Amino acid sequence: MQIPKDKILELLRERGDQEKAQQADQELPPTVDTEQHGDLLSKYGIDVGDLAGKLPGGIGDKLGL
Secondary structure (H helix, E strand, C coil): CCCHHHHHHHHHHHCCCHHHHHHHHHHHHCCCCCCCCCHHHHHHHCCCHHHHHHHCCCHHHHHCC
């Protein structure tokens, strides 16, 4: 699944993880592939399996998940 980095950063900020959001902004590419970057996402406490449903703006619905 391809997800814009901004959506992941928004999720982290909504959780109150400002520091993790700053780190992720430096490490993640503009478009995050959940399969390719799963290790990085887990580093920030993001479960790839739950990601689509938790993203702000209902991206899970938009992606058909």
